[in-house]
Amino acid sequence: MTHINAENMHFSALTQMVKSADSEVTIDNVLGQRYIAAGVRGKHVVINGIPGNALGAYMDGCAIEVHGNAQDAVGDTMNTGTLVIYGNCGDTAGYGMRGGKIFVKGYAGWRVGIHMKEYGDYIPEIVVGGSAGAYLGEYQAGGRIVILGIGCEDRQCVGDFTATGMHGGKIYLRSRFVPDDLPPQVEVSRVTDKSELAPLVREFCSYFGYDADELLADDYIVLTPAAACIYKRMYTNRPM
Amino acid sequence: MIDYIQPDYEVVRNKDLCVKCKVCVRQCANQVHAYDEKRDALYVDNSKCVNCHRCVSLCPAHALKIVKTDHCFKPSANYTEDIIKDIYRQADSGGVLLSSMGTPKSYPVYWDKMLINASQVTNPSIDPLREPMEIKTFLGKKPEALEYLPDGSIKTEKYPNLELKVPIMFSAMSYGSISKNAHLCLARAARELGTFYNTGEGGLHEDLYEYGENTIVQVASGRFGVHPAYLRAGSAIEIKIGQGAKPGIGGHLPGSKIGEDVSRTRMIPMGSDAISPAPHHDIYSIEDLRQLVYSLKEATDYKKPVIVKIAAVHNVAAIASGIARSGADIIAIDGFRGGTGAAPTRIRDNVGIPVELALAAVDTRLREEGIRNNVGIVVGGSVRSSADVVKAVALGADAVYIATPALLALGCHLCRSCHSGRCNWGIATQIPELVNRLNPDIGARRLVNLVTAWAHEIMEMMGGMGINSIEALRGNRLMLRGIGLSQKELDILGIKHAGE
Known part of the structure; x- marks a missing residue:
């Protein structure tokens, strides 16, 4: 178990300490240091404070x-x-992301899950407790995004240009x-089978103390693309 | 529906020479040739011919040739045949015109408007056959000064650099846009030559990890096949911001080209479109670019130089100045005559600027600002010969990227039909029987031959100038003179006119 006090510490010193620490790391007084656990494999990192941008970028199997x-x-x-x-989290x-899970208790910024993709056993998952900003799931090519919209039941829980x-x-x-501004290739349906959704909502509740049964009892809608190839009709081959 | 468009080419068969071996029928993936058994006769469908010379090259009797049709529209210098046909195509389909490889339009080629110096009498030339001639170069950030410890070892922090035995690298072409065998050729040749090839944005095939020391891995907005092992596999990481053939436009590999192997390498499902839009939606400023540069450095422990590749566009000098301050180690500038596996025709033919002007402008700007040593500069986008390489280095480049010449070495005939996915030479295709036509051993050998020949020519030209180190040629614009250029063009290139 490694304890790090990150007060007034430059990000490069902190990231280096996280890399060389043992598998259990707790960092206190984090204030904006970027790239924590970027590219790091197999560690449990507890961060007390506000980490900077690119937290856990390219990470491979850490729990943060x-x-x-x-x-x-x-x-x-x-x-x-995970x-x-x-x-809350930013943009x-x-x-x-290609695999793993992100759980956000509060709200999330713009472009959450942009370019998210899945392959084989890798299915990335994001669950946001509150609302999400504009361009949610932009260019999404795979994976699951769940926006629970806790606290905004009376209004739309996503911003503009969702699923572009x-x-x-x-x-x-x-x-x-x-x-109300979904792109034409995206289909909307009511969720009748919650078997895929339930484990994600339960895991979310296990972290943040919400009642999973209560949340799961509510109505959900699901957005899915009608086609995996959305631009193929756009081009004309020119043999020149 | 009436077909308004008549074939561009005619396949001419000399029936006296033809032995009816039907090689042409078997070799043409576009199904131009057909054999009628009943009549024992061979037929051609000219409308399908892309003029790739596969049948011509393999015809054992030399019975075939392809000619441009003399069927014509009423000549007009304004509404040319190309323009008329494009209008017909778009009226038929409503589609965005799609083309491949570099623009065929007749823009000025500044390489051909610059002449190289040679020594006479004083400062005599050097014979590279008998005297040492150094064309090895190092790419990356260079220290401003060297400090030594008392024991004589270097105290100054050294930055990760790429060591190139020749100042020529193979530029980014993704697995998906070109075949695995084409990648194998490039990887093997890069290893033998002591230089680097570039994965492009399509990930790194598992069979090619062994060439990691000679590999540059690319990260584009779509992040295909990007994971920690991939980032660590290469010797450098390139962030693709732009491409010369399609500045401001992203990549889009259609789902039809995502077969099992490409799917595994890109780590996306088979048959799904691979979309990497022009904007990285996490980069809106140099500060944001810095964040991606540093997150990649963090993920690879600051051991690998990071390249930022941009298209040559109007404000390229200011953009490069920003990149040189972003923490990037190398800037790659791709000129608008560069190739592509597919690009909207109007973008390819009309957007961007020539790399020669971009390079001169960037090198000048970085020198003026005192930050030229922060970065290495690599240029691509139609570097066609060893003379172009010498001129690029003299204008200020550390090294060049070549792609079209590399593909030509592999058998490409510049038919500019890569986007069809049916490359008869096994290069720009994923169809197994076509890919198998490209032999990686032969292909690698041809690439090594090409670059070795260029390297020798570079040494000859350097020797002629009385220069025995590529580092002494870099930015040495006194070695260049313009021919037939305006004063403005000379000013931008930073060179004098011939005779001055």
């Missing part, structure tokens, strides 16, 4: 807890592992409101 808010690009291109944020969380360019995966919304 953030007791505070997280900033932009959480879990950018992450491969496997990120649990006991607060582009889960950019291009989506061509794979699913976006679940615990909401009665269908986003």
Whole structure:
């Protein structure tokens, strides 16, 4: 078990200490240091404070807890592992993530799950307790995004331009409101089978203390793309 | 529906020479040739011919040739045949025109408007056959000064650099846009030559990890096949911001080209579109770029130089200045005449600027700002010969990227039909029987031959100038003179006119 006091510490010193620490790391007084656990494999990192951008980028199988808010690009291109944020997170969380899970207790910024993709056994999952900003699931090519919308039951829990360019995966919304500007290739349906959703909601509740049965009893809608190839009709081959 | 478009080419068969071996029928993936057994006759469908010369090259009797049709529209210098046909195509389909390889349009080629110096009498030339001639170069950030410890060892922090035995690398072409055998050729040749090839944005095939020391791995907005092992596999990481053939436009590999192997390498499902839009949606400023540069450095323990590749566009000098301050180690500038596996035609033919002007502008700007040593500069986008390499280095490049010449070495005939996915030469295709036509041993040998020949020519030209080290040629614009250029062009290139 390694304890690090990150007060006034430069990010490069901190990331180096995390890399050379043993498998259990607790960091106190984190204030904006970027790239914590970027590219790191197989560690349990507890962060007390507010980590900077690109937390857990490219990470491979770490478990990270953030007791505070997280900033932009959480879990950018992450491969496997779990990120649990006991607060809110900024923009582009889960950019291009291919596997692993991100749980956010509060709300999330813009472009959550952009370019998220799945392959074989790798199925990335993001669960956001509150609302999410604009461009949720932009270019999404795989994986599952769940927006629980806790606290915004009376309004849309996502921002504008949801699912722009989506061509794979699913976006679940615990909401009665269908986003009114969905792109033409995205289909909306009511969720009748919650077998895929339930384990994710239960895991979310296990971290943040919500009642899973209560949340699961509500109505959900799911967004799915109608086609995996959305632009093939756009081009004309020119033999020149 | 009436077909408004008549074939561009005609396949001419000399029936006296033809032995009816039907090689042409078997070799053409576009099904131009057909054999009618009943009549014992061979037929051609000219409308399918892309003029790739596969049948011509393999015809044992030399009975075939392909000619441009003399069927014509009423000539007009304004509404040319190409423009008329494009309008017909778009009226038919409503589609965005798609093309491949570099623009065929007749923009000025500044390489051909610069002449190289040679020594006479004083400062005599050097014969590279008998005297040492150094063309090895190091790519990356260079220290401003060296400090030594009392024991004589270097105290100054050294930055990760790429060591190139020749100042020529193979530029990014993704697995998916070109075949695995083409990648194998590039990887093996890079290893033998002591240089690097670039994965492009399609990930790294598991069979090619063994060439990691000679590999540059690319990270683009779509992040295909990007994971920690991939980042660590290569000797450098390139962030693709732009490509010369399609500045401001991203990559889009259609689902039809994502077969099992490409799917595994890109780590996306088979048949799904691979979309990497032009913007990295986490980069809106140099500070954001810095974040991606440093997250990649963090993930690879600061052991690998990070390259930022941009297309040559109007404000390239200011953009490069920002990149040189972002923590990137190398800037790659791709000119608008560069190739592509597929690009919207109008973008390829109309967007961007020539790499020669971009390079001169960037090198000048970085020198003026005192930050030229922060970065290495690599240029690509139609570097066609060893003379182009020498001129690029003299304008300020540390090294060049070549791709089209490498593909030509592998058998490409520049038919500019890569986007069809039916490359008869096994290069720009994923169809197994076509890929198998490209022999990795022969291909690698041809690439090694090409670059070795260029290296020798570079040494000859350097020797002629009385220069025995590529580092002494770099940015040595006195070695260049313009021919037929305006004063403005000379000013931008930073060279004098011939005779001055």
